[in-house]
Amino acid sequence: MQRIQRKSKTRDFHQAKWNEPIIFELHQPGETGVELPPVHEQIALTVGDGKSKIPHTMQRKNKPELPEIGQARVLRHYLRLSQETLGSDFNVEIGQGTCTMKYIPKINEMLIRDPKIMELHPLQNEDTVQGMLEIFYKLDLCMREISGMDYFSFQPSSGTQALFTMASIVQKYHEQRGEGDHRDEIITTIFSHPSQAATAAVKGYKIITLHPDENGFPDIEKLKAAVSERTAGFVVANPEDTGIFNPKIKEFTDIVHQAGGICFYDQANANGLLGITRAKEAGFDMCFFNLHKTFAAPHMCGGPATGALGVTAELKEFLPVPIVQFRDENYSLEYDLKHSIGKVRAFHGVAQTVVRAYAWIRALGAEGLKEVAKIAVLNNNYLYHKMLKIRGADAPYVKGHRLEQVRYSWEQLTKETGVTTEDVQLRMTDFGLHYWTSHHPYIVKQPFTLEPTESYSKQDLDEYIHALEQISNEAYENPATVKNAPNNSTIHKIDEQDYLENPEKWCITWRTYLKKTKACDLVK
Structure with a gap:
């Protein structure tokens, strides 16, 4: 044949x-x-x-x-x-920058479908869930070794909720010390995830945002100028969403500690750090990992996820309750934490996500986790090297200093052809590939963010690179092909663009849809 x-x-x-x-x-x-x-x-x-x-008051009147x-x-x-969907099992998913879309071992999916795990109930007696509590506890021990922290909670249901939990701990810590009233500022950086500023703001903090120096590193002189007796804490991702790792991060945490602040670390995406750097040695008091990113559990369209939150021994008493303890040959849920912030969700955590992460870690072992980081960084730098050869593409700030992802720019392409990063995004769907731009604000102009994890082969990366090369060539030779994309999709560009911005057009439930369509019919 x-x-x-x-x-x-x-x-x-x-x-x-x-x-x-x-x-x-x-x-x-x-x-x-x-x-x-x-x-x-x-x-x-x-x-x-x-x-x-x-x-009677809890019974429905109608079915x-x-x-x-x-x-x-x-x-x-x-x-x-x-x-009608794309996903990491369907396409080369390196275009979901900052979200670590990797292959999830299918044997782990089989594990969590065991009825003993799938049918667990959070109100079961502790004696009946010793095996699950053991997995929670042993994953805690693994996370301690990976991060250097002393205790972990798996209660936060996402990275953003873990950030909110850390901001809550910072607030409670300073209140207990009698400094809660005047320590009302949180410092972060512009290239850290927007959830860092947002969650601290929800807790009532004033946000001070550090912008980068000419090389893209957080400006340490601006940090020195920002800290004061009002500083409650410093929250940062490292590497930031540009993929640039700050080698002087310990100097930053030392400065904040000298001012009396708490340092907490966004490690939602730790793919390039496993076995190489730890939060403890960088001077952090708290950190969190997204099990649904770095540790090979699915995102599941926003849930069920887990933001594994670790703290130093000094902050243990502030953790949300319960935490899992092991005493007298039994595992139990401990609620007696003196200064606990309480709960951030109804129950302890997503058991199935915890099992997936624990199985992934145990299968790889210490050396395997380090190999994950090495391959992730290798893949990213191969992609980085190839991307800089594509006409119209660039990666702002310091060259040759990226870790597990890169925030690129099509600014030159846009100036020379009129094709924007959103146009490229839609054209990529014609090849069955996903592509993400950036968090707002667009500090990097015409941005797109790529992160190849350890899951992808050189052939996978080459396929993605060839698609972007082809789009670049089209932009210069026949820009209409890109501007009119998607060309092969069943859904094309939407004429009216305010559906996401206009609450009057939101219908998040079927009941809301019926109410709004009925109202429209009455108006007609």
Whole structure:
């Protein structure tokens, strides 16, 4: 059989399209997917009808208006929707910069689907969940070794919530010392994740933002000018979202400590640091890792995720409760922390995400984790070297000094062709590839941020590079091809752009949609 010769190094891609209704629109009264068996007589005698013991005020007056659909139609519905998405199992997902999209071992997915894990309930007696508590505890020990911190909590459900938790600990710490009223400033940097400033602001802090020096490093002289008796803390990512690692970070934490502040570290993306640097030696009092990034658990469209939060021994008493302890050959949940900030979510953490991360760490071991970091940095610098050869592309600030990702710029391309980074983003979908621009504000002009983790081969990286090379050539030779993209998609550019900005057009629930469409009908 003759081998197929591919003329292009990129893949032709056409997004699937199903004129698929929302699931509520598929509702057919009386249709069902599961026929529940009748309750056994002995069970009914023991527990009653399951309703009488519920307080009257908590009982619904009407049944919930859930869609009634048969199994086959439910299956078709969700499979069709799955064909209209991209993801790390479907394409080379290095364009989700700062989010560490890596391959997730499928054996770990099999582990968490064991009924003993999937059917855990957070209100079970501790005696019945010793195995799960052991995994929580041992993952805590692993995280201590990786970071240098002394205790971990897995209660925060995201990186942003972990940042909020750290800001809460900072606030409670200074209150306990009698300095809460005047320590009202948090210092961060412009290239750190926006959630750092946002979560501190939610706690009532005034935010002081450091901008970079001419090489892209946080300006240490500006830090010296910013610290004062009002400094509550300093929060930073290192490397920042440019991919530039600050080798003088210990000088920064020393300056803040001298002013009486707490230093907390955003390590949501620690892919290039495992086994190489630790938060403790950099002088941090707290740090967090996103298990759904660095430690190979899925993002799951925003959840369920886990922001693993570590603190030094001095701050243990401020952690959210409970934490897992091991005493007298038993694992237990400890609630008795003297200055605890309380809870940041209802229960302890996402058990399935914790299992995935623990399995990943145990499979790799210490040397394996270090190898992850080495390959991630190697992949990134290979991509960086190739990207700088593409016409119109650049990476601002210091050259040849990047870690696990890079924030690039198409500023030259835009000036010379009129093609913007958003145009390139849409054109990439024609090749079945994802591409992310940047957090706002766009300090780097016409930005795009790429992060190849250790999961991707040289062939994967080359495919991505070839797509960007082709788009660059098109921008200079036939810019309409890029400006009109996506060309192969079933969905093209939206004429009206204010759907995300105009709350009047938001319909986050089916009930809201019905109310708003009914209101529109009345107006008509």
